[in-house]
Amino acid sequence: MLDINWDKWLEAMKSKMDLMGSNQVWTLVDPSKGVRPAGCKWVYKRKLEADGEVIAFKARLVAQGYTQRLGVDFE
Secondary structure, eight states: OOSTTHHHHHHHHHHHHHHHHHTTOOOOOOOOTTOOOOEEEEEEEEEEOTTSOEEEEEEEEEEEGGGOOBTTTBO
């Protein structure tokens, strides 16, 4: 990461992964033959006060559902 606050972004990512794990968001499985799993991407956002001061670093993991094909990767 090329941001001076990379350690805060890393902590936000770890926090989000821990939360998703405790909420049992997914179950790891081997993909079926010929099926491509959906990719994912991290999205970052700084939460700001009215005066522009950073009060939180937020990270979320989003699925790249646009890569899947109807009838091939899902029904």
